[in-house]
Amino acid sequence: MSSKKRDLVGNYEVTKEGIVTRREVLMMGAMAAATGGLLATQGQAAVAADAAAAPAGAYKARDFKSLAGTMDGLSADQINQHLKLYEGYIAKANAIHKDLKSVDLSTANATYSPVRELLIEQSFAHNGVVYHEYYFNNLGGKGGEPTGNFKSAIEEQWGSNAKFIDFLKAAGKSARGWVIVGYNTRAGYVDAYALDTHNIASPANIVPLVVLDVYEHAYMIDYKTDRAKYLEAFINNMNWDVVEKRLNVATKHPSGADSTL
Template identity: 45%
Template sequence: MAPTEEISPRPLDPRLLQLSGISRASVEAHYRLYQGYVAKRNEILGLLGDVDRATANQVYSALRSLKLDLTFAIGGIKNHELYFAHLGGDGGDPHGAFRVLVERDFGSVDAWRADLRATGIAARGWAWTAYDWDERRLFNYLGDAQNTFPVWNATPLVALDVYEHAYFLDYQTDRPSYIDAFFENLDWDVVNGWIASYAIPS
C-alpha cells in the first residue's frame, strides 16, 4: 500500500480564546483533543501500511480494528475543524443565504434554533445542521459519536459539539446553557461562505 502523507492540525484562531460564555481554558483543552485526533489519524494510517490484509475478519482482525478507529479519528478531525472554524463571530440570528435556507426549510429562525438546541440536548456527541443534496433542504441531524450517524450526500453547515468535554469546565452538566453560548459565538459569514463555496441553492 502506498504511504499516506501525514497532516497537521489547523492552527487555533485567536478569536476563539475570547468567546462569550466559553472560556479560554475550555477552548484550549478542546483544541488539544482535536490535535490528538490528528495524531491518531497519522499513526493509524502508518500502521495500515503494514497490516496483514489476508487475516481480515469481521469479528476481529487488525485491519478491522484499525479501519474502525480510523473513522473515529477522521470524524473527530472533520467535526472539530467545522466547529472551530465557525466560532468567533457575533452570534445572534443568522443572515444572508443561511437565513434564507432556514426560513424556507424550518419556517423561522426561532424554529430552526429550537430544533437544533433540542437535537443537541438529545445527542450524545454531535448535532449538525446540514444540507441534504437529495432532498434539497436543511435538516438537523443527531450523532452519538464521531463516527456514527453520518448522512451521505449531506453537507454540514453548523456543527455543535455536545460531548461533555466541550462544556464541562464552564457549565458542568448544564448543557442547555452551553448550547445557548454556542449560538452566541457563531460566525455567520463563515457559514454563508461555505454555502457559496459548495454552491448550495437557496
C-alpha cells in the first residue's frame, strides 16, 4: 500500500477523532486556520497543472497520484491516463454547474434543449467525479480478504468470500461501466448493481462500498481487451479497510433523507 493516508470515505472522513462529516472536517480546518494551526488537508491536494486550465468551481480534483507506480498489475501509465479522465470530469462538472445558472429556460424541451442537455450531462459529470473517487480510494491496498462487518455482510448475501469474489468478477464482465457493491439503506443489506455508464442505472440510496470501473479506459493500456486479467489486478489491489470504513459510516449515517419522508 502506498504511504498516502487513505482516510477518505465518501462524504465522511475518518480521522484520529473518529468518523466525522465533511462539514465537520471543514469546520475543524477553519478553526485550525483561525488559531494559526495547520489547515487540515484531508489527504487531498489540487492537481495544479490541470486545475489551472479548468473552470474554477466547487469540484477540486483529489490527489490520487500516489497510486501510480505503486500497484502490482496496474501500471503508472494506466493510472495516470485514468486520472486525466477523472480531472476532465472535475472540469466539466464545474462548467455545467456554472452554465445552468444562465441557461435559456424558454426553449425547455424533452427532445432537445440546452437546459435538458446540461441537466443530463450534469448527472454524467457528477457521477463521473464521485464514482472515480470511490474507485481510486478503494485501490492501493494489498488485496487479501475482507474482514469485520463487510465480511459478515458478504457472507450473508453470497455465502462466502470466495463466492463473493466469483460474483464480483462475473459482475465485472457483465457491466459496461461500473459495478457498485453498496449498502442498501432502504433494505439494510449489501448488494451489487451494474451501471452501463456513469448516469444510467445509478441506484438511489445505495451507499457505494466497492466501486469497480470496467470501462475499457480503466485497463486497455495494461491488458488490451483482457478484462478478466484486469479484474484480477483490481481485486489484488483492493483496500478492504476502506470498504469496511465505508460500511461502518453507511450504517451509522444512512444517506440523507429516507424515502418515507
